[in-house]
Amino acid sequence: MEDYSLPKDGLFLGFDSSTQSLKATVLDSNLNIVTSETVHFDSELPQYKTKDGVYRDTSVNGRIVSPTLMWVEAFDLLLEKLTKSKFDFKRVTAVSGSGQQHGSVYWKNGSLAKLASLNPNKPLMEQLTDAFSIKESPIWMDSSTTAQCKEIETAVGGALELSQLTGSRAYERFTGSQIRKIFQTQPDVYRETERISLVSSFMASLLIGAYASIDETDGSGMNLMDIRERTWSKIALKATAPGLEEKLGKLAPAYAVAGSIAPYFVERFHFNKNCLVVQWSGDNPNSLAGLTLNTPGDLAISLGTSDTVFGIASEPQPRLEGHVLPNPVDPKSYMVMLVYKNGSLTREDVRNRCAERSWDTFNNILEQTPPLNGGKLGFYYKEHEILPPLPVGYHRYVLENFTGSTLDGVEEHEVAEFDAPSEVRGIIEGPFLSMRAHAERFGMPAPPNRIIATGGASANSSILKSVASIFGCDVYTVQRSDSASLGAALRAAHGWLCNRKGSFIPFSGIYENKLENSSVSCKLSMPAGDAQLLSKYTLLMKKRIEIEDCLVQKLGRWQ
Ligand code: 5FX
Numbered sequence: 378m379e380d381y382s383l384p385k386d387g388l389f390l391g392f393d394s395s396t397q398s399l400k401a402t403v404l405d406s407n408l409n410i411v412t413s414e415t416v417h418f419d420s421e422l423p424q425y426k427t428k429d430g431v432y433r434d435t436s437v438n439g440r441i442v443s444p445t446l447m448w449v450e451a452f453d454l455l456l457e458k459l460t461k462s463k464f465d466f467k468r469v470t471a472v473s474g475s476g477q478q479h480g481s482v483y484w485k486n487g488s489l490a491k492l493a494s495l496n497p498n499k500p501l502m503e504q505l506t507d508a509f510s511i512k513e514s515p516i517w518m519d520s521s522t523t524a525q526c527k528e529i530e531t532a533v534g535g536a537l538e539l540s541q542l543t544g545s546r547a548y549e550r551f552t553g554s555q556i557r558k559i560f561q562t563q564p565d566v567y568r569e570t571e572r573i574s575l576v577s578s579f580m581a582s583l584l585i586g587a588y589a590s591i592d593e594t595d596g597s598g599m600n601l602m603d604i605r606e607r608t609w610s611k612i613a614l615k616a617t618a619p620g621l622e623e624k625l626g627k628l629a630p631a632y633a634v635a636g637s638i639a640p641y642f643v644e645r646f647h648f649n650k651n652c653l654v655v656q657w658s659g660d661n662p663n664s665l666a667g668l669t670l671n672t673p674g675d676l677a678i679s680l681g682t683s684d685t686v687f688g689i690a691s692e693p694q695p696r697l698e699g700h701v702l703p704n705p706v707d708p709k710s711y712m713v714m715l716v717y718k719n720g721s722l723t724r725e726d727v728r729n730r731c732a733e734r735s736w737d738t739f740n741n742i743l744e745q746t747p748p749l750n751g752g753k754l755g756f757y758y759k760e761h762e763i764l765p766p767l768p769v770g771y772h773r774y775v776l777e778n779f780t781g782s783t784l785d786g787v788e789e790h791e792v793a794e795f796d797a798p799s800e801v802r803g804i805i806e807g808p809f810l811s812m813r814a815h816a817e818r819f820g821m822p823a824p825p826n827r828i829i830a831t832g833g834a835s836a837n838s839s840i841l842k843s844v845a846s847i848f849g850c851d852v853y854t855v856q857r858s859d860s861a862s863l864g865a866a867l868r869a870a871h872g873w874l875c876n877r878k879g880s881f882i883p884f885s886g887i888y889e890n891k892l893e894n895s896s897v898s899c900k901l902s903m904p905a906g907d908a909q910l911l912s913k914y915t916l917l918m919k920k921r922i923e924i925e926d927c928l929v930q931k932l933g934r935w936q
Contacts, residue, residue: 381886382406383870387470391866392455393859394476394580395660396443396516396682397430399451401459402862403469404870408888408895410857414458416451418443425450429682429722431518439520439549439761442513445482448576450502452583456646466648472584472638473655473869475663475861476576478598479550483511483559484572484588492586497644501583510570511563515555517683518718520761522554523934525561529553529600532616536697543613544597544604544701548763549934553600553617560618573624575599577657584654586639590629594705594712595659602628604701604711631658631705631868632875655872660861661685662705664831665712666871667864668855669897671885673710674826676816678844679860680834684720686812688713688821698764699819706871706884715815716763717808721833723759727804731797739801740839746802748846748906749913752779752787753795754810754921755803756928764815765925766934773803774924781913789924805840807921809847810914814922824849824911829899831860838903846906847914854902863897 383389383406393400402413416422418430425447426432434440459466488508495504515521526547533539536546547554552575560567572588575598581589596602601617603610607628614621629635638652661679665687668677676688693701693711704710732739756772774789795803817823827850834840835854845852857863870887892898905911 379882379886381874381882381889383874383887384470386468388468389866389869389873390469390472391862391864391869392472392474392580393660393663393862393865394448394474394576395861396477396518399448399455400859400862401455402859402866403464404863404866404896408867408891408897410863410896412459412462412464413859413862414455414462416455416458418447418451421454422447422450431516432513437521441516441518441520443480443516445509445512445514446502446506448580449505449583450500452580453500453502460646466646469648469652471653471655471869471873473865473872474577474580474657475660475865476580476595476657477517478575478595478659478661479552479555480514480516480576481552481555482514482574482576482579483509483566483570484574485510486569486571488571489588492582492588495586495639495641497641510566511559514576517550518760519555520549520934522549522558525554525557529557529613529616533612539600539613540695540697542604542610543600543602544695545600546697547600550763551598551600553613556621557617567618570624572626577659581635581654581657584638584642585636586641587636588626589635589654590627590656591625592631592656592658592705593628593703594631594662596628597702598659598700601625604695604703607703629656630708631656631662632872632881634872634876653873653876655869657865658705658868661687661714662702662712663862663864663868664860665689665704665864666706666868666884667860667897668829668831668899669888669892670829672826674822675829676821676825676827677829677831678812679832680720680830680840681832682720682722684717684808684812686715686816688825690820694820696819698815706868708881713819713821715812715819717812718760718763719758719808723757724804724834726759727757727800731800736837740837742798742801743805743839743843746798748843748910749779749781749917750799750802750806752776752917753799753803754789754917754924755795755800755807756925757804757807761934764811765929767928767932768934770932772928776920779917781916784916784920787920789920805843806847809844810918810921811925813848814918824905827851827853829853829855830902831855832858841903842906845903846910849908849911850905851901852903853899855899856896867897
């Protein structure tokens, strides 16, 4: 019997550097949460003047960035908050973290030296003001690189070829096209950059006082990594920008140790000098770990700023839609994922317009409107959507003669508006029908074994009821909606164990016998809806995807 025990008094610290906030979650050796803390960018760092953590540049179509230094200052503030709450940093055995995927940071020539000699008497922000060649990091919401995406796909032989090579076709938010745009439009800045980090490896770099590797899982969100070999792809590098491999550094598995904690943190916050920093990874991969997803057929739906659907696959076939990533907690399998840009901010828009800005009112309306919405289908894109690739705009259709038993004779016509109750149901049913349709097209099992819901909106049982009816399976929730930082804390423990053993150990090793009573257990929240309703939703979904395909033909960014 292997010994997978964690040090009895040890703590495992997981961060989550997300679009709107920076969070920390701390687990003890029984995997119970001992403390958590958050810094909300807009309200706690108002000097950066972000809205939802970002700048939407109205002068350039689709450019969305965040100030890199804000992330550094948020880190200073979060650690100060933990200090004020008398958090005992000495007990932290290992740290890891989660970063919003795809966002990139550009370190100016000479910054490694700065990182390696941080003065513990000063905050990080003061010492890194001048460390970045680009002050505003492009993030996952950006959609300004359509031209570069096309160039990259053409150079590697087409969209499907790129997807088979890197796990995804070219996407505007993926780091490769972002880097290419910088190389093309600001060649001097590109030349002055000695290292390009992802948000995840950037934050890990701060903790180790040196450049941390990009982990293989988050690395697959760049259109630059060969998904099977887990190495930088020469063809993709060449298609993106010259001299890039050197600026990216090496890749590392997500369970590897990035380094020991830098003296800066030992002296300033009294971390133990033996505290290990485990590779940081992307937010969705960390959520997969935090939800303890381990069976193919389990599906996770994360309802946050972006909505994502993900699961595990052993032999995935990358396609034109969706993404394949290495599984962050199992080197043999993969993670498959669908991403929607219009998540919580778009739901809030409808709530504000149609439900008196109140979730209670919204839920009452949702409960009182009939499933299938009388054949009304809404497509709500407050932001340029990723899946499908459609521009900003709301489209509403009414299906004539829709009874739910056949699509024969069912015709749709577009309308300018829905009444408020139909709009409320429309913003819930529409996106979930789309998720189900794309998940099935991508080869995810239908119906899933079960769905584990996470993210802010997973606390809303009226919404979960629709999920259970539309997907036709039981929906589970976790006690905490911050699965990304929780997953990071679990990965910190896992990475520490792998390091002790000197090789990879199964992720389940860390939670064996502990899952039931720990903070990471999940519970059944909503049983599957009835079978008759499910078959009606199946027809509605088919109609929806037909209309969606027409919208893409007419308005899609790739046309
Ligand atoms: C994943 O591909 C995405 O673009 C988003 O889910 C971001 O990771 C959100 F942070």
